[in-house]
Amino acid sequence: MQSASGPGRPLQAVIFDWAGTLVDFGSLAPTQIFVDAFHSFGIELSLQQARGPMGLSKWQHIRLLLEDPSLAAQWRQRTGHAPTQADIDAIYAHFMPMQIAKVGQYSQPIAGAAQVLAWLRGQGLKIGSCSGYPRQVLDVLLPMAAAEGIRPDHVVAGDELPAGGRPGPYMALANMLALQIDDVAGCIKVDDTVPGIEEGLRAGMWSVGVSLSGNEVGLTRAQLQALPTEEAAHRKEEAEQRLRAAGAHYVIDSVADLPQIVAHVRSRLAMGERP
Template structure:
């Protein structure tokens, strides 16, 4: 057996890489940086109002696609028709996106605080030899602002892929996570875990043949601020958890956990499943 084959056979029994989303997963508890800017962009460009709940619906998509998806929500489309007497056009979406981008670039660094326990979990994985990948619905110009601020706060992944880095497009297609696999020289997608707070991110992981972990309370689906989360009683957390679970359940994530703080137990369980010969 070659040295590569021997090395590969050993690694197949263990998690090789965890690939994280950014907002709502590692940084920006509640995923507020993108959602609040979507609201501001619609308002600034066309004096058109969308709600925070509407802005959250397509979270995880690339940002141009996200704006398009919001505009196609029945309630949003009806209000647009009533206000402007026509359906929203590609030109309108382009204009909102062009307004969105400088706002997002200016504000993203303000939402770079790590989610509680994220750095401990990431550093623990690194100590085990697990490679830390990442990808985002943010385009590269936004990531170039976020990456150094996150690094100053202690988060430095081994790989970062933005939604516009690849011509084939972003989520739910698997290209961003597969780019992580290539760049980090991971030998088996079945030994990778995709962690995300959005449904398109879970679909992305499935489409790449990876284990998938959905986050119920730290991200987009619960929509809690960190202060709300820390102050919440168990009844409030249960309600938020079940709301998020209802959104994730049809998409069959392998695991659903509250926040990244719960990930080490999941990694240990997947290690045991891999050792027993299981695949995602």
């Protein structure tokens, strides 16, 4: 690891998102459960709609979905009134046990994730993580991921900070405090969603977007490989554009491509650059 002496400061930590970044290629666990939960209330929600607010805490995600005019209209038709906070609470209460029961089905690590975490530790870097998942869901996911070599030094859940979650900087900064990092510019935030990129930027960190494995493409590896080459390239390009438009300093296909970004950020820090 680079010395803190000289014109620049060292890279100290990498903070990861979970679904679509470290595990669950395509980020299917959250989206499919949203579809199933809304369907249980008689509301037709598409996977594409479910992906819209991805990266937020799950309660806030449901709130934003119910603000969608088409979904709000369905709710009024079913209930006779506009969606209320009590309705959000009811869907969330139904969503939670479904998510807890199903998250294990989507817990497989993304190819290269465990190897990259080991490489980062070998580089002397600390590893943080945060998620839109509530703690109850992470309590199920974390042991499964650990058995596959995915063991961050710290984990922050989307429901455990009074200040809230994304797109605010709070979960990223909570990692920084827990890991005893003394400069936000010495951190890289890696995420597959627009709110996750904004989180890193607001925290003053280098933000790296993940395109192919994450929410912005939103396909399993098998579905992606089954696409015609041109369509797959088009979806990747669109995902990259959305992440760059959100302010990502870099965009990679998957976490497996991160080492080259680490080297690049270290060079920029050594020259005195900041995010």
